[in-house]
Amino acid sequence: MEWTFKSDQPIYAQLVEQIRLAIVSGDFVPGARLSSVRDMATEAGVNPNTLQRALQELERLGLVYSQRTAGRFVTEDTALIAQEKKAIASARAEAFLQAMQKLGFDLEEIITLLRENKEEEHGDPDM
Amino acid sequence: MEWTFKSDQPIYAQLVEQIRLAIVSGDFVPGARLSSVRDMATEAGVNPNTLQRALQELERLGLVYSQRTAGRFVTEDTALIAQEKKAIASARAEAFLQAMQKLGFDLEEIITLLRENKEEEHGDPDM
Amino acid sequence: MEWTFKSDQPIYAQLVEQIRLAIVSGDFVPGARLSSVRDMATEAGVNPNTLQRALQELERLGLVYSQRTAGRFVTEDTALIAQEKKAIASARAEAFLQAMQKLGFDLEEIITLLRENKEEEHGDPDM
Amino acid sequence: MEWTFKSDQPIYAQLVEQIRLAIVSGDFVPGARLSSVRDMATEAGVNPNTLQRALQELERLGLVYSQRTAGRFVTEDTALIAQEKKAIASARAEAFLQAMQKLGFDLEEIITLLRENKEEEHGDPDM
DNA sequence: GTGGTCTAGACCACC
DNA sequence: GTGGTCTAGACCACA
Numbered sequence: 001m002e003w004t005f006k007s008d009q010p011i012y013a014q015l016v017e018q019i020r021l022a023i024v025s026g027d028f029v030p031g032a033r034l035s036s037v038r039d040m041a042t043e044a045g046v047n048p049n050t051l052q053r054a055l056q057e058l059e060r061l062g063l064v065y066s067q068r069t070a071g072r073f074v075t076e077d078t079a080l081i082a083q084e085k086k087a088i089a090s091a092r093a094e095a096f097l098q099a100m101q102k103l104g105f106d107l108e109e110i111i112t113l114l115r116e117n118k119e120e121e122h123g124d125p126d127m
Numbered sequence: 128m129e130w131t132f133k134s135d136q137p138i139y140a141q142l143v144e145q146i147r148l149a150i151v152s153g154d155f156v157p158g159a160r161l162s163s164v165r166d167m168a169t170e171a172g173v174n175p176n177t178l179q180r181a182l183q184e185l186e187r188l189g190l191v192y193s194q195r196t197a198g199r200f201v202t203e204d205t206a207l208i209a210q211e212k213k214a215i216a217s218a219r220a221e222a223f224l225q226a227m228q229k230l231g232f233d234l235e236e237i238i239t240l241l242r243e244n245k246e247e248e249h250g251d252p253d254m
Numbered sequence: 255m256e257w258t259f260k261s262d263q264p265i266y267a268q269l270v271e272q273i274r275l276a277i278v279s280g281d282f283v284p285g286a287r288l289s290s291v292r293d294m295a296t297e298a299g300v301n302p303n304t305l306q307r308a309l310q311e312l313e314r315l316g317l318v319y320s321q322r323t324a325g326r327f328v329t330e331d332t333a334l335i336a337q338e339k340k341a342i343a344s345a346r347a348e349a350f351l352q353a354m355q356k357l358g359f360d361l362e363e364i365i366t367l368l369r370e371n372k373e374e375e376h377g378d379p380d381m
Numbered sequence: 382m383e384w385t386f387k388s389d390q391p392i393y394a395q396l397v398e399q400i401r402l403a404i405v406s407g408d409f410v411p412g413a414r415l416s417s418v419r420d421m422a423t424e425a426g427v428n429p430n431t432l433q434r435a436l437q438e439l440e441r442l443g444l445v446y447s448q449r450t451a452g453r454f455v456t457e458d459t460a461l462i463a464q465e466k467k468a469i470a471s472a473r474a475e476a477f478l479q480a481m482q483k484l485g486f487d488l489e490e491i492i493t494l495l496r497e498n499k500e501e502e503h504g505d506p507d508m
Numbered sequence: 509g510t511g512g513t514c515t516a517g518a519c520c521a522c523c
Numbered sequence: 524g525t526g527g528t529c530t531a532g533a534c535c536a537c538a
Contacts, residue, residue: 006133010528025229036510047530052512069510069537089230093240096223097248102152103216107245111238113220118234120221262385264513279483290525301515306527323523323525343484347494348501350477356406357470361499365492367474372488375478513535520528 001027003044011046015054023063023074024085034064034072128154130171138173142181150190150201151212161191161199255281257298265300269308277317277328278339288318288326382408384425392427396435404444404455405466415445415453 001022005014022028034040037055041048055072058064062080066072075081100110128149132141149155161167164182168175182199185191189207193199202208227237255276259268276282288294291309295302309326312318316334320326329335354364382403386395403409415421418436422429436453439445443461447453456462481491 004133006131008131012528025231037512038510049513049531050529053528055511066511068512071510085230089227089232089240090244092223092226093237094244094247096219097241097244099219100216103212104152105216107241110216110220110241113216114224114234114237117217117221117224121224258387260385260387266513279485291527292525303516303528304514307513309526320526322521322527325525339484343481343486343494344498346477346480347491348498350473351495351498351502353473354470357466358406359470361495364470364474364495367470368478368488368491371471371475371478374475510537511535513533515533516531518528518530520526522525 001043003046012050012053012057015044015046015051016057019054019058020061020063020084021088024081024088028074030074030078030081031076032074033070034074036071128170130173132173139177139180139184142171142173142178143184146181146185147188147190147211148215151208151215155201157201157203157205157208159201160197161201163198255297257300266304266307266311269298269300269305270311273308273312274315274317274338275342278335278342282328284328284332284335285330286328287324288328290325382424384427386427393431393434393438396425396427396432397438400435400439401442401444401465402469405462405469409455411455411457411459411462413455414451415455417452 001018003015003018005011019028028034034055035043037048037052041051044051055064055066059066059072061084062077063075063084064072065075097107097110105113128145130142130145132138146155155161161182162170164175164179168178171178182191182193186193188211189204190202190211191199192202224234224237232240255272257269257272259265273282282288288309289297291302291306295305298305309318309320313320315338316331317329317338318326319329351361351364359367382399384396384399386392400409409415415436416424418429418433422432425432436445436447440447442465443458444456444465445453446456478488478491486494
């Protein structure tokens with residue numbers, strides 16, 4: 001997993017987002033054990049406390065749960081994950097829509113553009 | 128104009144992108160004079176040399192041109208701007224498409240999602 | 255305000271409870287400004303970070319809100335405060351009920367006892 | 382038995398209270414032999430001298446008695462136990478009453494609340 | 509070893 | 524000055 005941070009948002013919030021994304025996109029599978037706080041923190045290059053805060057937030061969201069001595073685990077509540085996935089997708093769609101409209105494209109033009117891009121992909125299926 | 132920078136890309140490249148976007152989205156109108164390098168650099172909180180480099184790149188792209196004494200101006204070549212607009216939109220569409228596919232959505236689902244979001248907008252016209 | 259902490263519960267959680275209680279019992283009136291984090295922390299004898307954490311929790315509950323530079327304030331949502339008050343009272347009633355039942359008293363005996371205590375008060379109205 | 386102590390009261394006084402409560406609530410039955418001072422102290426995590434002091438106080442109250450060689454025993458004076466029970470209950474009732482009045486509830490509201498809580502119990506008989 | 513809590517001290521943005 | 528964030532390092536309970 002790659003960890004990159006922007007400077008205009010708290011690191012812990014970005015950690016929440018990135019882990020949330022990793023969970024809903026299946027990079028972290030339901031029920032899987034996460035690395036220890038210390039290890040993940042080292043890997044991400046942040047202080048363990050900062051990562052701890054992010055994980056607590058994710059726990060509040062129900063996406064992970066912790067077991068005292070065994071470690072932290074991704075939730076097995078696939079319905080919740082699906083719901084989060086929908087929420088993230090919807091947020092992205094909205095942001096994309098607004099950006100494209102700012103550029104002067106209407107919905108049908110955007111859809112056309114997407115279809116064109118999709119077709120280009122066919123010529124390069126491994127990407 | 129708001130200037131924000133990520134830490135994982137050269138500042139000058141991000142400046143190019145942001146100014147390019149401002150031009151194609153009409154925030155900088157064709158033929159308009161840009162502030163002085165020094166002023167823009169101050170406003171963006173970057174070193175004037177960095178901004179200078181970004182402007183040279185934009186000149187190379189043809190999006191701005193400089194006149195010896197009068198300063199720098201946005202190009203009046205609306206065809207070029209339109210072309211750039213298309214290029215940016217296409218790049219964004221591709222990035223969006225890939226991100227959504229990573230989340231497990233196929234093209235038709237994405238389009239449905241966009242239409243849903245579009246409709247929500249109608250229900251909230253003040254936004 | 256007096257701050258006392260038990261050792262079998264996190265300090266930050268106890269801070270949340272004590273401040274919550276102070277708000278619902280009217281010691282902190284709606285809309286009133288709280289002392290700064292640093293001052294309250296000094297007064298309570300805890301680290302500012304610990305108190306900060308408690309206040310963030312209270313903010314999540316909606317009982318306080320913060321304004322960037324001006325400080326933190328008690329919510330003006332009196333309905334929410336009333337609701338919290340009811341919740342606290344209910345929790346206390348339940349704990350009391352269970353403790354008394356453990357001692358072998360049934361509901362009617364408990365009520366009788368309360369009425370007796372209430373009457374004793376009449377003889378000592380200033381307490 | 383669980384032993385927990387607050388920091389704002391002498392440990393020995395809290396020991397007295399907890400053992401007194403254990404006796405009147407029947408966790409320590411009349412006539413039962415108590416563990417040795419050393420064992421109880423270890424279990425409670427306190428100094429044996431502190432526990433000794435608590436036991437002396439309980440002897441003074443008549444709730445336990447010691448026999449030279451056989452050890453310490455819970456009193457068999459059930460009338461005394463009943464009296465203590467009443468005293469504890471009364472003290473708790475008073476504390477509860479005051480706390481609830483601080484929250485702005487009058488006696489009748491408190492009684493209503495207790496009845497509500499009692500009914501909830503009926504709806505959840507497994508608890 | 510794990511998660512969890514706490515402290516101390518620093519820096520930032522905002523006004 | 525305010526709230527907010529981050530780091531560093533310590534200690535605890537649990538098993």
